[in-house]
Structures are given as structure tokens and as C-alpha cells.
Amino acid sequence: MKLEAAFGLSRYMSQPDCNDSMSGSRRGEGSLTRIKCQGCAVRTASLCSEVSDECANAIGRAFHRRRVPAGQVIYSSDQKNKIFAVVISGVVKLTNVRPDGRQQIVGLQFPAEFVGRPYSGTSNLLAEAASNLELCCFSGDAFEAIMRRYPELEGALLKRTLDSLDNAREWMFMLGRKTAHERVASLIYMIAERLTHPGNRKEPMETCRFESPLSRTEMADCLGLRLETVSRQLALLKAKGVLASSRNRTFDVRSMSELRRWSESPVE
Amino acid sequence: MKLEAAFGLSRYMSQPDCNDSMSGSRRGEGSLTRIKCQGCAVRTASLCSEVSDECANAIGRAFHRRRVPAGQVIYSSDQKNKIFAVVISGVVKLTNVRPDGRQQIVGLQFPAEFVGRPYSGTSNLLAEAASNLELCCFSGDAFEAIMRRYPELEGALLKRTLDSLDNAREWMFMLGRKTAHERVASLIYMIAERLTHPGNRKEPMETCRFESPLSRTEMADCLGLRLETVSRQLALLKAKGVLASSRNRTFDVRSMSELRRWSESPVE
DNA sequence: CGACATTTTGAGAAGGGTCAACGAAAGTGG
DNA sequence: CCACTTTCGTTGACCCTTCTCAAAATGTCG
Numbered sequence: 001m002k003l004e005a006a007f008g009l010s011r012y013m014s015q016p017d018c019n020d021s022m023s024g025s026r027r028g029e030g031s032l033t034r035i036k037c038q039g040c041a042v043r044t045a046s047l048c049s050e051v052s053d054e055c056a057n058a059i060g061r062a063f064h065r066r067r068v069p070a071g072q073v074i075y076s077s078d079q080k081n082k083i084f085a086v087v088i089s090g091v092v093k094l095t096n097v098r099p100d101g102r103q104q105i106v107g108l109q110f111p112a113e114f115v116g117r118p119y120s121g122t123s124n125l126l127a128e129a130a131s132n133l134e135l136c137c138f139s140g141d142a143f144e145a146i147m148r149r150y151p152e153l154e155g156a157l158l159k160r161t162l163d164s165l166d167n168a169r170e171w172m173f174m175l176g177r178k179t180a181h182e183r184v185a186s187l188i189y190m191i192a193e194r195l196t197h198p199g200n201r202k203e204p205m206e207t208c209r210f211e212s213p214l215s216r217t218e219m220a221d222c223l224g225l226r227l228e229t230v231s232r233q234l235a236l237l238k239a240k241g242v243l244a245s246s247r248n249r250t251f252d253v254r255s256m257s258e259l260r261r262w263s264e265s266p267v268e
Numbered sequence: 269m270k271l272e273a274a275f276g277l278s279r280y281m282s283q284p285d286c287n288d289s290m291s292g293s294r295r296g297e298g299s300l301t302r303i304k305c306q307g308c309a310v311r312t313a314s315l316c317s318e319v320s321d322e323c324a325n326a327i328g329r330a331f332h333r334r335r336v337p338a339g340q341v342i343y344s345s346d347q348k349n350k351i352f353a354v355v356i357s358g359v360v361k362l363t364n365v366r367p368d369g370r371q372q373i374v375g376l377q378f379p380a381e382f383v384g385r386p387y388s389g390t391s392n393l394l395a396e397a398a399s400n401l402e403l404c405c406f407s408g409d410a411f412e413a414i415m416r417r418y419p420e421l422e423g424a425l426l427k428r429t430l431d432s433l434d435n436a437r438e439w440m441f442m443l444g445r446k447t448a449h450e451r452v453a454s455l456i457y458m459i460a461e462r463l464t465h466p467g468n469r470k471e472p473m474e475t476c477r478f479e480s481p482l483s484r485t486e487m488a489d490c491l492g493l494r495l496e497t498v499s500r501q502l503a504l505l506k507a508k509g510v511l512a513s514s515r516n517r518t519f520d521v522r523s524m525s526e527l528r529r530w531s532e533s534p535v536e
Numbered sequence: 537c538g539a540c541a542t543t544t545t546g547a548g549a550a551g552g553g554t555c556a557a558c559g560a561a562a563g564t565g566g
Numbered sequence: 567c568c569a570c571t572t573t574c575g576t577t578g579a580c581c582c583t584t585c586t587c588a589a590a591a592t593g594t595c596g
Contacts, residue, residue, distance in 0.1 A: 096441040100534070104444040106437040117434075119427050125437065155422040159387050161429045166385075168436040169374040169393065173364040175443035176372040176492025180584065216543060224444025226585060231544055248543075248593070266368070448552065484575060494553055499576055516561085516575075 036060050040136070045112035045198065046086045047156050055150040062142040068133040074115065075127045082140025084116035090133035091213035095126045095221065105222040106171075107164065108213075110194045114160050116140075118147065130213040175224045178266070183223040184233040185263035188212075188243070192253055204256050212249045237262065304328045308404070313380035313466065314354045315424050323418040330410040336401040342383065343395045350408025352384035358401035359481035363394045363489065373490040374439075375432065376481075378462045382428050384408075386415065398481040443492045446534070451491040452501040453531035456511070460521055472524050480517045505530065 037043055037060055048056050065088070068074065074092060075083050087109050094107035106125065109115050115135075117123040138146075147153050174186050195210045212219075220227040237243045242259050244252035253259055305311055305328055316324050333356070336342065342360060343351050355377050362375035374393065377383050383403075385391040406414075415421050442454055463478045480487075488495040505511045510527050512520035521527055 094437070096437060098441070098445075098532075102441075102445045102534075104441040106440045117430065119430060120434075124434070151419040151423055154426050155419055158422050158426040158429060161426060161433060162385065162387060165429060165433050165436060166388075166392070168433060168440065169362070169364060172374045172436065172440055172443055173366075173370075173372040175440055176489075177366075177370045221444075227543080228545085228586085229584060232584095235544080264366075266370075495575080496554085496577085497552060500552095503576075 036063075040088065042086065042088055042112035042198075046136075047114055047153070047160065048086070050156040050159070051150065051152050055146070055153055058146045058150065059138075059153075062138055062146060063136045066133075066135045066137050068129045068135060070129050070131050070133075072129050073126065074129060074135075075123060077122060077124050077126065079123075082116065082121070082144075084114070084118070084138040084140065084143040085135040087111050087113050087115060088134035088136055091130040092133065093128050093130040093214075093218065095128065096124070097126050103221050104224065105218060107168065108191075108194075108222070111198055114157065116143070118144065118157065130218065131211075178263075180223075180225055180229050181233050181236065182263050182266060183225060184219070184230055185237065185242075185259055187219060187222055188237075188251060188253065189256065189259045189263050192251070192256065192259075206256050207252075207254055208256065209246075209250065209252045212251055215249070304331075308356065310354065310356055310380035310466075314404075315382055315421070315428065316354070318424040318427070319418065319420050323414070323421055326414045326418065327406075327421075330406050330414060331404045334401075334403045334405045336397045336403060338397050338399050338401075340397045341394065342397060342403075343391060345390060345392050345394065347391075350384065350389070350412075352382070352386070352406040352408065352411040353403040355379050355381050355383060356402035356404055359398040360401065361396050361398040361482075361486065363396065364392070365394050371489050372492065373486060375436065376459075376462075376490075379466055382425065384411075386412065386425065398486065399479075446531075448491075448493055448497050449501050449504060450531050450534060451493060452487070452498055453505065453510075453527050455487060455490055456505075456519060456521065457524070457527045457531050460519070460524065460527070474524050475520075475522055476524065477514075477518065477520045480519055483517070 037048065037056075040046075040048075043049060048059055051059070063086075066085075068090075070090075074085070089111050092109040092113075092115050093105050094109070095103050095105050097103045108130065115127060116138075117125075147157075174183055178186065191212060191214075192208050192210060193204050196208045197204055214222065216227040216230050219225075220230045223230065234243065237259075238245045240258075240262075242253070242255055242262060244254050246252040305316065305324075308314075308316075311317060316327055319327070334353075336358075338358075342353070357379055360377040360381075360383050361373050362377070363371050363373050365371045376398065383395060384406075385393075415425075442451055446454065459480060459482075460476050460478060461472050464476045465472055482490065484495040484498050487493075488498045491498065502511065505527075506513045508526075508530075510521070510523055510530060512522050514520040
């Protein structure tokens with residue numbers, strides 16, 4: 001998986017792109033965007049839903065869809081040309097990697113979320129496909145041109161960035177103050193919530209089942225733990241009956257409320 | 269680039285407060301803002317410097333200055349009316365506090381930085397004065413009205429929020445992956461850099477001295493450690509000659525480059 | 537089936553937490 | 567001015583959670 005990442009963007013660039021054929025058209029049509037974006041799974045939840053028709057049209061003219069296989073790099077710190085994207089399906093992981101090999105996953109971007117770092121050439125982070133992805137991509141130039149022309153887009157981005165910041169700060173509490181047991185429970189709860197309730201419904205289901213986008217190593221990199229510790233804590237959660245023992249990446253949550261409880265109480 | 273970087277904090281502190289008396293005046297004058305904000309120590313580095321004159325005028329009409337003694341709460345999760353502010357001098361700490369008593373400091377806001385959470389009633393965080401403060405305050409209503417009227421302000425806020433997010437993610441790496449020794453070195457390095465180089469000049473001085481805005485307990489809450497551990501690691505840094513042994517909150521950095529080295533190497 | 541990657545499990549070590557005592561500085565009140 | 571208290575920081579001893587290293591088990595894919 002790491003080996004694929006070494007291929008860099010070349011592989012990624014050659015993905016078949018089902019929308020390229022439409023990029024020739026020009027201005028004056030709300031209908032084009034409607035057609036291009038009509039089937040979009042995240043349409044009502046993404047950035048695009050918050051801006052004016054005119055801006056949405058500009059966006060509709062600029063994007064192209066891409067499929068990205070799990071493990072592939074979307075952007076890295078030493079990349080020349082910027083890229084922006086909205087996640088249509090799958091999960092993107094943002095990793096802070098150091099020369100000495102240590103790494104920390106500092107963000108997971110789920111469907112409808114935005115990926116990319118405006119206003120800065122150096123992102124310092126590595127963005128990789130945690131699972132197979134569908135992305136709605138924009139070249140740096142195109143996106144920034146739209147941003148300059150439609151400041152409202154900055155407002156929409158601001159809302160999302162503030163949410164990301166809230167999430168990051170919540171995660172900081174986990175990294176600084178929670179026990180290993182709480183951390184693992186927190187992560188599974190968070191992923192379960194996000195994967196099974198893409199819109200933020202009030203009450204999550206009491207039981208659910210999903211495929212984790214993360215390996216044990218990746219879970220450990222999220223949680224500031226070693227993979228052995230993650231494995232042991234998962235065994236504990238299974239022993240408690242909070243998780244059913246399903247194999248590998250399939251998680252079978254038997255009680256979301258219990259899981260939530262374990263994600264917040266330090267005592268055994 | 270940023271010439272005001274040469275100002276120390278002492279300079280910030282000693283600015284005369286020429287603005288309190290002027291909040292009655294009304295519209296139509298670019299000169300009013302110029303007068304009200306003229307002596308502002310962070311003027312060229314804060315939000316206000318990035319927006320149009322017209323927007324800056326609106327801001328100039330809406331703010332009021334406030335002095336806040338160390339320890340005072342600026343806003344908390346259960347607060348009814350929102351507040352926004354730009355830090356003029358001093359440091360604001362943002363803390364994630366839990367019912368069980370555990371807490372994690374998730375942000376430090378230095379002069380010229382923005383404090384407040386637009387677009388959300390519930391901030392979930394506690395904002396407190398870590399040191400004595402001078403703030404340039406806005407009521408929630410006033411600020412949001414200006415934001416609605418001048419979308420460019422959202423753009424300026426977006427840039428700052430993205431920077432905060434980068435900082436938060438850098439901090440997440442520290443919390444997840446650094447040793448106690450690296451953490452303490454990182455914190456001191458960061459505070460030294462920010463306090464003694466308000467603008468981001470390239471190379472920090474090799475030695476410096478400053479008053480920490482944080483107690484040992486607060487340092488521990490920043491770092492995800494216990495205060496005893498912080499104390500021991502400080503003793504170690506003193507033994508290595510990176511810090512001179514000065515009392516309590518006065519830090520005397522003998523070698524910023526060494527400090528930086530210790531903040532990134534896990535060994536010893 | 538065989539080669540390889542991923543996950544689980546085990547045993548021992550250690551980093552940091554916990555508890556406790558002590559010291560230094562600052563405020564209080566006589 | 568000096569006891570007294572209070573707050574804050576330091577230091578020590580011990581212990582527990584998590585890390586480290588190692589090996590076995592399980593899963594995956596040709």
C-alpha cells in the first residue's frame with residue numbers, strides 16, 4: 001500500500017475521467033450545472049449547496065470527477081500544483097509525517113467534505129485515499145479564480161473550516177487526555193456515526209455495521225497509540241460485548257450507547 | 269516584511285488607550301477609524317488590515333476596547349450572548365473542559381489573533397485570559413452584521429481560521445507522537461517565538477527571555493501531561509543548559525536552536 | 537498451496553502518572 | 567515587622583498503562 005503511494009500522481013492522473021467531455025461548454029446556463037451535478041450524491045450537503053446559482057454554475061464548469069484507489073496520494077507537501085476537491089464517496093486521510101518516521105493522522109474527510117489548503121503553497125500534510133474514492137476535483141488555479149470572483153465561496157469554506165477546527169480541537173482532547181480504551185471507542189464511534197449517518201441525524205442507531213476505512217496501523221496513527229494497543233483494546237471491547245467479533249475491517253457495533261459511554265469514561 | 273515585528277510585547281502593553289471615548293460618532297468618515305485605530309499595536313497584523321477601507325470603517329465604529337485581568341473568563345460554553353475580539357496584548361487560552369475534571373488547552377491566541385466562534389451558538393470551549401489582556405471587542409450581533417454586509421471579512425477570517433487549523437494539526441502531532449521532553453521543549457519554543465517575534469520573522473534570536481503566560485498546570489494542560497512531568501522536564505532542560513534556571517514564570521532561553529532540536533528528537 | 541501482509545497475543549521494559557512531602561513566594565492580619 | 571496561611575513549584579518513591587520486541591495466527595492473492 002505504501003508502495004503504491006510512491007507512484008505519486010502519475011497513476012492518479014491517468015484515471016478515466018467521465019466528465020472531461022463536457023468541459024468545453026461556456027457560460028450562460030444554469031442547466032448545465034444542473035445536469036452535471038444532478039446525480040451528485042453529496043450535492044445537498046457539500047459546499048455547492050451553500051452558494052448562489054451563479055457561483056454554483058462556475059463551480060459546475062470547473063470540476064472534473066475522479067476515481068482514486070485506496071492508498072493513493074492526493075497531495076503531498078512537496079507537490080507543485082495545488083488541487084482542491086469535494087469528497088463524493090470514500091474517506092481521505094490527512095497525515096502529518098516526520099522525517100524520523102513518526103506520523104499522526106490529523107484529519108479524516110468524509111463524503112461532502114472539502115479537501116485542500118487555500119492560500120498556502122505548502123500544505124505540510126499528506127492527503128491519501130484511505131479507501132477507494134470518488135472526488136469532485138478542481139485545479140488550484142480554477143478554484144482560486146472562482147474564489148476571487150465569488151467571495152461568498154469563502155464564506156461557505158469558512159463555515160466548513162470552522163467545523164474542521166472544532167473537530168481538530170475535540171481530537172486534541174482525545175490525544176491529550178483520554179486513555180487507550182477511550183480512544184479506540186471514540187474512533188469507532190466517530191467513524192460509525194459518520195459512515196452510517198452522513199447527514200447529522202439526531203440519534204444514531206443503537207446497532208450498526210460498517211467497513212472501516214482504516215487499518216490497525218492507521219487507527220493507531222489516528223489515536224496516538226501503537227497498533228498492538230489498538231488491537232488489545234478492540235479485543236476488550238469485544239469481550240465487553242460492545243463490538244461483535246467480526247473479522248478485520250468489518251465492525252459490528254452491538255451498542256452505540258455503550259460505545260459512547262466507553263469513549264468518555266476513563267475507568268474500567 | 270513586517271516591520272512591526274521588531275516591537276516587543278512591552279510596547280503593546282504601553283499603548284495609550286485613546287479609543288474608549290469615541291464610540292458615539294456615526295457614519296461617513298474614513299478619518300474616524302483612522303483616529304480610533306491609529307495607536308492600535310496590532311493594526312497592521314490583524315484582520316482589519318486585510319479588508320477594504322469601508323469595511324474597516326464599519327469595524328472601527330463597532331468595536332470597544334476592554335481590559336481583562338488574567339484568569340477571567342471571556343466566554344464559556346453556557347454563555348448566552350456571543351462575543352468576538354481581536355487580541356491587542358496578552359494571551360487568551362482556549363480550553364476543552366469535561367465534567368470529570370479533565371481538561372486540555374486546545375489553543376493559545378496571541379496579539380493580533382481573533383477570538384470567537386462565528387456561525388455557532390455553542391462553542392464548547394472555555395476562553396480565558398491567560399495573562400492580563402487588552403481586547404478589541406465586538407458584540408456578536410454587531411460583528412455578524414458586518415460580516416453579512418462585507419463578505420470580504422469572511423475571506424480574512426478564513427485565512428486566519430486555516431492558519432489556526434494548521435496550528436491545531438501541528439499540535440495534534442505533538443500530543444499524539446512526541447515524548448514528554450519534546451513536548452515541553454516544543455511549548456517553550458513556540459511561546460518564545462510568538463512572544464518575541466510577533467510578526468513571523470525568519471530567524472528567531474538565539475537567546476531570549478520572557479514571562480510565560482502559563483502556569484505549570486496550564487503548561488501540562490497544553491501538553492497532555494501532568495504538572496510534575498512538566499516540572500521534571502524543565503529541570504532536565506536546565507541541566508542541559510538550554511534554559512537558564514530562572515524562577516517560576518520567567519524563562520531564559522540560552523539556545524533557541526538547541527531548544528528546537530530537543531523539541532523534535534525523541535531520544536535522550 | 538505458498539508467499540506476503542495484516543492482526544493477534546505474549547512477556548518484559550519504561551515512560552509518565554500518582555501520591556506525598558517539602559520548599560519558595562506572596563498575601564493577611566496582628 | 568513577623569507568624570500564619572495559601573498558592574505554586576519541585577522532588578522523591580512507587581506503580582500502572584502503554585510501548586517494545588518477538589512470535590504466532592489469520593487473512594489475502596497469485
